[in-house]
Amino acid sequence: MTTGEAAPAFREVAIDVSALARNVERAVAALPSDAPRIIDLGADAFGCGAQRVAPIAATHGCTHALVPRVTEVLALVAANASLTVVCADPLGDAAATELADAGVLIAHRSLAGAQNALSEGANPLAVVLDSGRGTPGITRGELSVLRSAASDAGSELLVVDPALVLGAAVFGLDAGDAPSLPLNEAEPVMTLWAPVVGLKSVGADEGVSYGYRYRTSDSTTLALVSLGYADGLDRAAGNTLDARVGNMTRTIAGRVAMDAFVLDVGADASVTVGDRVVVWGDARTGAPDIADAARRLGTHSAELATRLTARPRRSAVGEPS
Amino acid sequence: MPGLRAHISTGALGRNIDHLRATVSPARLMVVVKADAYGHGALTVARVAQQHGITDLGALDLATALRLRAAGVPPEVRVLAWLYAPEQQFDEAIAARIDLGISRLSELERALDATRRRRAAGDHDAVAHLHLKLDTGLRRNGATAEEWPALVDAVARAEADGLAVARGVWTHIAEASEDDDTEALRRFERGVELARAAGLTRIERHLAASSAGLRRADVRLDMVRMGGHCWGIPSFDGVTPRDIGLEPVMTLTAPVVGVRSDDARAGRVGIVQAGYGDGIPRLAAGLVSVTVDGVRFPIVDVDRDELTVADPDALLTVGQTATLFGTGAHGEQTVREWGDAIGTLGDEITARILPRVPRAVGDEFVG
Incomplete structure (x- = not known):
């Protein structure tokens, strides 16, 4: 700014x-x-x-x-x-x-x-x-x-x-049966992530996000993450895809909204505002794998990557040799 | 032959806004232009909304809010932002007279710090215009009932110091059921009472979005926030846009660029230049159709750059224009029908039409 x-x-x-x-x-x-x-x-x-x-x-x-x-x-x-x-x-x-x-x-x-x-x-x-x-x-x-x-x-x-x-x-993507040069051992290239932008302590049996499609089982902490379907994360990813914060992998709690989703990180978690939440990335680091995310959503990874919108910021990491 | 286009009808948009404004009156209508107005173009929508008397725009994030101001949206039109990066500073937002949604004390403190810095820098009229957000059950943003008293007290002190004006108290409701929404309304009214008791007398109340705002008079309060209905996408089940007095604003058209016999599908197919690289979900295959001259052609495959549609009677020729979704006036499906068939919302489909698709803005789209 x-x-x-x-x-x-x-x-x-x-x-x-x-x-x-x-x-x-x-x-x-x-x-x-x-x-x-x-x-x-x-x-x-x-x-x-x-x-x-x-x-x-x-x-x-x-x-x-x-x-x-x-x-x-x-x-x-x-x-x-x-x-x-x-x-x-x-x-x-x-x-x-x-x-x-x-x-x-x-x-x-x-x-x-x-x-x-x-x-x-x-x-x-x-x-x-x-x-x-x-x-x-x-x-x-x-x-x-x-x-x-x-x-x-x-x-x-x-x-x-x-x-x-x-x-x-x-x-690092798979486009199904669309013709292109195959490549063995392609390395993952893209990481999709967003920070925790808010934390909230709630009791047991609380509904979460639109339609209350997820309910808490115990007193817990809910982390709000600033990624939604207008960024290209499928609305259908709610209760279906995992996200990783720190060393913890959790399934997205409830509906993915247009601009945000929620993770139930548990009452004892050491998650803080600003922590990085990875939706997909390099599986060798423990991040969810985009190919696995694609299978859960009934498509291939090329669609997931390509249908990210212009709203998330693209940046480069690593040094081209 | 024209390429793929998302036609945006400013005429339909204006009529929708007029209809929705009249319906929610005496409550005001905030037009929510977040996510580039769900793919319709935030600046286009802001311009049309102002021409139709709208004085409140919902931006979601500061980038959108500042873009609206930079494009000339005047200070008389309130622009509300409410979702921020951690540690987001508000100096630029205060300078641009952006209204700030506030969910927690830390955000309030940063908004007040920014206001003090602006004043120290000579912007003597700088003041933080705040909309305090209460969590009434959605469990996303918003202060919890436990946090609320401390938040409204702190804002009341900032008002007394002349640094802030609380313009609104608001919430998002979960739309899980009518009873759940009624319970959210009850919690909200309790929060409003506490805010007023703390001395915040200038607050307006806004709770409802497209769905509840159109269906229920009791939730409209002082203002209703709408996105989807402004672009003619019904946000509740069992109605067409026309049933509720709306017209779809976006029509997506694409050229037929090839025909071929497809051995795998044992028949003739047409190739239409639109694909998942334009934002068409691959899940659309087998579920929705394109329309050419009033005839539906089912989509059988969605590739990155093109669709394959079934054409068993060999009706398609290269150069024809296919409509993917539109108003329904020429036999085509609406984006709401696409959403229903694919298992999502029309909002998701339009918001994810990618920048590769040129927008053609015009008063009316004649298909």
Whole structure:
């Protein structure tokens, strides 16, 4: 605020940039040697922050950043990393001039579109391979046609094969059966946490939060934590997900509200206002694991991370090597 | 072909506010713009609310409150914040004439310290405008019944010293049952009596939010705080927006960007450019539909950047516009229906429509 100091911790997403850098290096090493080194930074890099991730990806071996939407291009160009931005938006042609001016490659998804771009001198020519699902792309058969056409035109061909793009795994996330480069032993990258903002002593059999979906069993202490569904923590996480404070893991007590949830920390707990409550993070430190949280909520971890809103502050921890 | 958009109808918003204001009158209506007005845009909503006579805005946190002031919300419009980081200092809030919700003595002390510092720095009119929060059963923020007497006494002393004005006494109710809410109201009235007995004579009482505020006249008191109903999302069961005189404000549309035969699903599907990376829950698959030209197409898969919808009769073509949710006037589902089907609130869905989705603000949305 006006003091010039950083605002105190309130709702926090910490990105471990060291772990991210190691994941990127391992993924790049796993690519076939002739494959382009493309990282998917769409949806604000799965919620991790594309502008923060881009320079790390560039330093650790990536050459291209893929985004699925024209609306995501500008933030990435502004990050000014030494990555070529590739836009795979099927609506990209409508913004072709702007994108070209910004140095962005449009990755074409139809043979006709690609041939047209080639005839207009596209070099390199970028295309997206069809993955058998989602927005259609270039088929293998069409690709061989384009290979010779590009060769005849003297244009380089950049093939975006979704199965060979660094994706959710380098962010320590699992995106289910969406195609991307798999990665063994990916390290966790994201920690979601918030401080205890209030403590309250209550008696037994007190209802907690909206609908009184949780009742205290004994006299206890309730900790109020400033994270809610408007931060992207599912409302359904109440009475379902764990959170960790100090060395104690407790299930969220009652409904997750828009802005806060409650933990029942017990009458004897040494919890104090300001203590860090971790909703997910590095399981090696005892924090709840995002993959386990995702299973409990019936989804995958990429959704949990990506659907965090802009309200929590993103910050970097660790040092990229 | 236009891309994914969240259309915000300022016309519908204004009509909702007018209707809700008239309904809760003579109580005032506070429009709650926290969480970027549940995804509708806090600044947009603040502007429309002022045009419709609203003098109270609920901000939740200081960042939102200060953003409203910085955008030109004048001091005559009260802006209330009430949830703070531990050890949050209030100098900037006092300077910007933000009303402060106070749940505990430590917050009061910091608010008074900030007021003294502002005065020492030459801001002679600085005063802490306070809304004292009582916990009536929700067990979140708010002073407990045990803590309440000491809190109101301390505020009364600060008023006597000219450092603070207690403008309100308030609470959140649990909405677990009508009886529980009636019990909360009783506890609240007791707290108000104690505050008045301590000498706090300028307080207004506010307890109810969208749900109880619309259903029960006895809980409206001096002011009702509403978010969801302002954007046309019914906050209680069994009614459509129209039933309670409201119109949904947000309409989410996205282009059809592909069609393909899907062997795994043994049929034709359409691809719509909206996904969980835009805030669409993956749980929506199998539960809700998009609508194109009045025809519903069930969502069968939600990926990060796109939805797959069933199109067994091959009706979809690239370039069409699909409506995910809207007013219901063109056959589409409302966000309340989405919430019901998915097992959550419409509020959660709109509040989590991510910044990647451009907001298109206009008077009316013509689908």
